[in-house]
Amino acid sequence: MRPLRADARDNRARILIAAEDVFGQAPNASTEEVAKLAEVGIATVFRHFPTKVELLEAVLTVRLERLRDRAIELAGHDDAGSAFFGFFTQVVSESASKLAIAEALSASGSAAGEAAKEAGAGMRAAFGVLLDRAQQAGAVRRDAGFAEVYALLVGASRGATAAGLEPAVRDRMLELVYDGLRS
Template sequence: MANRERILAAAEAVFGEHGAAGSTEDVARRAEVGIATVFRHFPTKAALVEAALVRHFDLLNEQASALAAHSDPGQAFRDLLRSMIEGGATKLTLAAQLPDGQFPPSVRQEADRLRATVEVLLDRAVRSGAIRRDVGADEVYLLIRGLAQASATTPSAPRTISRAIEVVIAGLSA
């Protein structure tokens, strides 16, 4: 199980950095395993990309679930929003490598589960007065995708991305 997790973390890093130019050999090197170990767990590059996307959403789901219990709904929502934007470029780069450009059912299930939790966190933040009442999940997801797409196509300094996230959060704040 440790090898599988290392391979998935390496795949997210390699494909997030290099897109389609990343290779399973690069993943094996980064994970410090042999290429046979990669293929034993993931028989194709597509299977590896799919599993990396599932892991990406699963980790966000774990974070979102933990934040749902946070005593400050506004801060919980802002923390999740920041994580989603910061990881969004990698997610988009991974998703661009899917064979048909659509999320497979396993990825769609995790993405839908995350959206449901985002909606709960957003509702709590709105009801607490931290986030504007006229903001819905559709607007939030559009903003996340916009910053993620900009980061994926025109890499920016981490400080610039952080400031852009602060601008988005300020715009959403009540």
């Protein structure tokens, strides 16, 4: 509400965006690089995120919430099969940098903080809905449990991150995965 708040909000957002960019490309990047890209002082970064781990968690949280929102949105569509597979494909296509962030986190020893855990749970819940609906619509085999399908999602994402994997190959890989999932 106070004018300064606006500045602070702006800074927080700019830092998050910069961090997503920086850590997405180099999991081991220094906090100072984030500050430089965000065009704020290093101390400002630490004012908003008292710890590097907290910064990483915040970035991860944002990513997960974004995915959750997309899943929720897709859950409203008519074609449950397209919704499920479309979401799966999107996650795999875009997850390169999310992965890098998760790795940076786990390298820090801390196994994801409260917020990130919640965001992950929310995302998984939304994905579970997509899966359920796709199974009820007959698009996905009924004997596939959530845990293994989610593991497949994670695996496919990570596989797609493999250095130099061409999009065409990635798509053919996904076709193999989808053939195993269809009923």
